[in-house]
Amino acid sequence: MWLNNPVRENEASGTSGMKAALNGVLNLSVPDGWWPEAYNGKNGWSITGAGYHSQPEMQEAAEAAQIYDLIEESITDLYYDRDEAGVPARWASMMKESIYSVGCRFNMGRVFAEYIDKLYLPAGSALTDLTRESYASLRRALQTTQELQRYWERITINNLATSVDKKDVVSEGERITVTCEVRLNGAPPGLLMVELFCVFHEQNERRVIPMRPRDNGAHPMVFECELEMAGRGLFSVNARIKPASPILQDLYPELVKWAQ
DSSP: OOEEEOTTOOOOOHHHHHHHHHHTOEEEEEEEEHHHHOOOSEEEEEGGGGGSSHHHHHHHHHHHHHHHHHIIIIIIHHHHHOTTOOOOHHHHHHHHHHHHHHHHHHHHHHHHHHHIIIIIHHHHHHHHHHHHHHHHHHHHHHHHHHHHHGGGGGGGEEEEEEETTOSSSOOOEEEEEEEEEEOOOTTTTGGGGEEEEETTTTTEEEEEEEEEOOOOOOOOSSEEEEOOOOOOOOOEEEEEEESSSSSTTTTTTTEEEOOO
């Protein structure tokens, strides 16, 4: 059995666990690195106790208790449950499942295929788009950058508000409306996009939600969106302005403004 219990989010990829699994060794691991994708309930065990607590000391205690419980109540029973020939049939069945499930999905064939599908083909397509019509899209992006820089100092985003500002507790599943005000001060609206950036701290989850203008003719312009409260614990939101051009959106860190 391969025991792997680092502090969550400190696991790299888990190649040692993959090699063990391909040789029929059953993994007993925290759901980090590769294991959340590989674990299917029949090829090993998942140590999930830490997910019910927020304090590191309680997480460690919960994981330790679960590991001992699994060893005493499940793992040991399976390993020493032998037939007349001394073969642990149920354990051997899990070994076969481990070899099969991991061998099918964690191999260099998949690596090459995903590099082609997710990197090389999109990069080739993007290059074709950029070079079309003698780099017309890049020339437009350069013109847009120069125009943005002329207006950038005059653009402001502020007065961020939510429909639950006065509530002490927000329930899971509750719909929240978020608004902010944008003063363009002469900048063409089409140059910019407004997004809501959300952080759910307990789940370590981030979401980016486009915000839409409530009234294009208003001054200042009010942008709004909705989000659904997910999970538990603290969450934070803020709004930001970025260039609307897909080429420029993440190219210039200085062309991002957050609500004050």
